[in-house]
Amino acid sequence: MNVLIVGSGGREHAIAASVAKSPRADKIFCAPGNAGIAEHAQCVPIGAMEFDKLRDFAKENAIDLCIVGMDDPLVGGLVDVLEEAGIRTFGPKKNAAILEGSKAFSKDLMKKYNIPTAAYENFTDPKAAVAYLETAKFPIVLKADGLALGKGVLICKDLEEAKAGVKEIMLDKKFGTAGNEMVIEEFMTGREVSVLSFVDGKTIKTMTSAQDHKRAGDGDTGLNTGGMGTFSPSPFYTKEVEEFCEKYVYQATVDAMAAEGRPFKGVIFFGLMLTEDGPKVLEYNARFGDPEAQVVLPRMKNDILEVMEACIDGTLDQVDLQFEDNAAVCVVLASEGYPVSYEKGFPITGLEEFKKHEGYYCFHAGTKFNGDQIVTNGGRVLGVTAKGKDLKEARANAYAATEWVNFKNKYMRHDIGKAIDEA
Template identity: 50%
Template sequence: MKILVVGSGGREHALCWKLAQNPKVEHILCAPGNGGTAEIGENVEVRDDDIPALVSLARQRDVDLVVAGPEMPLVLGLENALRQEGIPCFGPNAYSANLEGSKAFSKNVMADAGVPTAPFRVFDEFDSAVAFVKEKGAPIVVKADGLAAGKGVVVAQTEEEAIEALEDMMVKLSFGAAGERVVIEEALKGEEASFLAFCDGTNYALLPSSQDHKAAYEGDTGPNTGGMGAYSPAPILPKEKYAETAELCIKPILRHLAAKGEPFKGVLYAGLMYTENGPSVLEYNVRFGDPECQPLLMRLETDLLEIMFACIDGKLDQLDVVSTPQTACGVVIAAEGYPGSYPKGMEITGLADADAMEGVKVFQAGTKLENGKTVTSGGRVLCVTALGDDLAAAQKKAYEAVDKVHFDKSYYRRDIADKGLKRLK
């Protein structure tokens, strides 16, 4: 069986690594891939947002399954285009992918489906948006409607900051067309958790809870990033609360989209905020998170390829999706300067030493192979992920593995999973 994995991050390396464990998988293509995926399969220089080229590649190489890693190809209709060619794709169609592709669409679906979320208003006109901010005051959240590479959300602490964000998005068009429409919503206070489920349009199979660390520096300080580390499970969302939480934020969305004739198939990711009034949905993603994917796939015991085909074929209820009771912790090592500008081309050493540790896997993201060496090519470079019998053991092992890896001008947070450990005390 041939599989095409679309994307180039640590998530895609983890997907390739997990899919390669199935003996039926003969060859994995990754477009465009990275240094880690090149060691598992074959990287192909096709951008993840070039839908015609991806479909052409899948057709020419007789691919049996396409797996979309990031959200962009799904929002652009990769699943729809592949379905027309009779090629299975793991991931939702373009309509359902708007849950992530459009903040306004997502919030309206939540309202219609009865999912708890922060009160909001949608604006297409700058002056009206400014008037609303002045009426409501701060803190307040301003979101670009479209995809903005994770940077289109501003939690404004003052009215001035909120209006500045509106000018950036709606007037200066800093995020292009993504900011022509904005969502303004009440700022929620609390602790976040990630809750993901495999979905086949009707049925769902829950993955364990996890928690991402968005801020660049220790203590959740500094600018927001794509994620500096994650661990699973997250004590804030214990196993005994999974079913109840799914009734709140997974089941209503599947029911709503099915009723629209647009059944959701793939991974549905609910970003939750635990407030004093209980959990509230901040956002939905329509794919695995990065870096949540790495700890979750380290824990997943059921064959991933079987799960994906069960989702596509509407047979997820016939499969028992199981994860190890062990805990997983992943620490991202980034290049200095990330999420701003950063250097590239530094040689990475110690990868084999870290990978040789029991229960450890180094997932590569911003890397490439150059003259037989692995060098940095991005901001988030590695996600060093470890399994342990409990959170303390997983965290300890992850940082021991981090110590074995080196590249110049690197940095990482030293407090990944500390919030979870505090809750367990």
């Protein structure tokens, strides 16, 4: 079958690598792709938000399955456009992708269907938000309602910080229109765990757990980023946590979306906080996480195309989703200065080393070709992933592999997966 993947980051590279392993994949395209994805797919210069061009390309190239990797086109309704043109597409329609597209919607959904989450209030008026904060308990969390590249969340330790946060989100519009509405949420403490799942509208099958590191600096310091590294599975995601979430979170979310007339097909990413009062939902995403996909997909035993088609066809209950009994760690190699300002265009060396070693992967996030040379083209440049028999071995392998690759201004955290030692 002919497959089109929409996106250009490390997540899409991980998807492309998984699709390439399927005996059912004949021709793989990626729009717009990157220098690493080009190893598995023919990259086409169409942006993820160019819906008409994507639809026309899919029709002209007899695409049998389109996989939408990114949040913006999902929330914008790309799946609807493609399906209306008769193109089978993996991902939620616009009315279901709102689960990620609006934090106010998802919080209201959880409240209505008794899905455990932090206490919260929604605001469209900055003055009302400040008045509420004057009576609130600190620390407190401010969230821009819409998509903000994983960065529209502020943790404020006192009223002064919170007022500055309201100004930043709602008045200065630091996150653009994402800040037209804002959620103020109780601050929860505990371990964070990410659980990705396949969903076919009624059935949900969870993948292996993972844990992301959002802060730019070692020891969880610095600014929030799109993710500086991740590991899978999470030792904190115990059998008890899994059973609780199966009972009160996972199926409950799928059923709630169906009850609202918004059946969800695709991937739901559950961001969980393991609090003293039990697991609670921090956030939903409507697609594979990035960099979570980079540690989860290499461990999946199933043919990804078969699982995705089952989600589209409503036959996921017939799939036995299986993962390897091992571990994986991903360390993101970023450009110095990310996520604020950084230089691009530096040549990358050492990439060929990964082809010599089984169980090692280098997923490209921000790269492009400059002639025959692969150069840096983003804040997050590469996701160096390695497997191991357990998390400690995978972590040692991943950090050893970061030494194989070099580019000017290469930056990384040195404590990805350090929490493993505390488990």
